[in-house]
Amino acid sequence: MNFNEALKIATRLAKTRLAGLQEHVFLVRDLHGRIRVLLKKRREAASPFFPHIQALVSDLTGALGVYAYPANDLVMFREDLKSLNLPDDTTAVVLDSYGVYKVCLHDRLLMGAEWSASPPVGAPAVKRFTLFSMKGGVGRSTTATILAWHLARKGKRVLIFDLDLESPGVGATLLGLDLPRFGIVDWFVEDALGRGDAVLPDMVRESTLAAGAGTITVVPAFGSDTGDYLAKLGRAYLERGPLGHELWPSRLKRMVEAIERQQAPDVVLLDSRTGLHDTSAALVLAMGADTLMFAVDTPQTWSTYRFLFDHWTSHPDVALFYDKLWVVGAMVPDTAIDSYVEGLRDRAWTLFAESLYAAPSVARRPGFLAPVVGDEGGNHFPHEIYWQRGLMAFDPLANWTDQFVTAAYERFLAWFDRVLLEEPEVP
Amino acid sequence: MSTDFKDASARHLEDAESLLAPPLRREANADHLFGLSAECSLKAVMLGLGMTVTPTGAPADRGHKVHMPELWAAFQSFAMGQLASRYLEPLDKQNPFADWDVEQRYWSRAAVLTTATGAHHRGAIQCRASLEKLLLDGVSS
Secondary structure: OOHHHHHHHHHHHHHHHHHHHOOOEEEEEOOOOOEEEEEOOOOOOOOOOHHHHHHHHHHHHHHHHHHEOOHHHOEEEHHHOOOOOOOOOOOOEEEEEEOOEEEEEEEOOOOOHHHHOOOOOOOOOOEEEEEEEOOOOOOHHHHHHHHHHHHHHOOOEEEEEEEOOOOOOHHHHHHOOOOOOOOHHHHHHHHHOOOHHHHHHHOOEEOOOOOOOOEEEEEOOOOOOOOOHHHHHHHHOOOEEOOEEOOHHHHHHHHHHHHHHHHOOOEEEEEEOOOOOHHHHHHHHHOOOEEEEEEOOOHHHHHHHHHHHHHHHOOOOHHHHHHHEEEEEEEEOOOOHHHHHHHHHHHHHHHHHHOOOOOHHHHOOOOOOOOOOOOOOOOOOOEEEEOOHHHOOOOOOOOOOHHHHHHHHHHHHHHHHHHHOOOOOOO | OOOOHHHHHHHHHHHHHHHHOOOOOOHHHHHHHHHHHHHHHHHHHHHHOOOOEOOOOOEOOOOOOOOOOHHHHHHHHHOOHHHHHHHHOOOOOOOOOOOOOHHHHHOOHHHOOHHHHHHHHHHHHHHHHHHHHHHHHOOOO
């Protein structure tokens, strides 16, 4: 018996009792990984449902050992938990079903719950793009900088947020030492005390990198008056706003929307931190953004993306967001390019084909046909950015060379304009 | 040991809500029980997070052996780190029990500030939400 087997066994045992219980059974897996059952309400001993509850308790305690609660604590009732918004069968992960009744999972996580959150309904007022990488050092922040420069050159008003709070980068890259007084961590700390508005006007600064008619407005992680960054970072993820309990993605969204109202940008870029962190989940799922997912063709890249994509195949709303995820082939090496790109594409396709493209709620979409490996419009199809020696130790304010940027990014930027900005192709 | 903060929190909240609802509308005693329920909820959470207790189940630390309104602040100071922060999040920063007093059980009905009962009710529900979150997380047992 282990963590995985316990849930499988519990699901099987709960399923056999659905007909007798005549209600959905929620398996609650606590922070330790122990399983208990959530039902609607208590039943009297004379109730026809009572023996089925008793039998389920006995089945689970008998089969699961330390992975279940003791019999007297095994069942919880919604009528005792009225202060919480518990998920119902339409918003929870369904493990199995019998007729109309379902076995659902309610997973209690210390962190990472945001990867299961629902995306917002409707498109945001302004186009947002999240830049996300599973591993560091793949040129994600460099790409954010170059993308901002490219869009500004085309006349766009670009607003870029440095949300890699544990390892801020894009703010300093675009602004150098010319920072606004405050940054994103300051807003989170002040907002928890209802004072977020006081720092909002002093959180943005225009980058001198912008050339042409457009602008690049930067919201850095920290500003010139931030002071003790760690003291603020240690409080930045509090799930509490000025009006009390508020999930972190909702707080983030309030900040982003307030600055969007202030700046009226054409395009918003959100530079995310690396890896499976809740803040990245907020940027990928909660902002209604298209996400550029950076990948280099290594086993560790694919195995980590696989964890996430497999998790998403049972996400109730995966059909609403799988087609906003785009693979970026990052730092394509300058030797044997064709075979490298082919391998990258094959593995990206395998990942999508075996997870998101095959997810029941995606496959059920009317007219959905899973893209084939060579389909350039498929979300799996990697868009290449080429490794360039001249972009190492990238410091664009001090040393900008069009030649290297063009060599690395020309193809990627053309795709971005055509597909993500939906601009007509230049003949 | 007869102390059971978890059960007492539910009992006081249920009774307070029954007293407050029509036709009874017995606000003075409802108000008193909202404060006691909130206290029991927070003490149950603190117990789950490692608060030390005496053999009878009462908090060992004098700073924790307090009623509302003092307990609200004591809990805010007690919560530290990622796990405890989860249970702080349902609570308002402003203490809704600032005008509540455990001694009001000895007061006349007229002396109890029933205009604050709504806020005390919401405060008790927030404390209960914190406890229910802890129970679902399996941190209490």
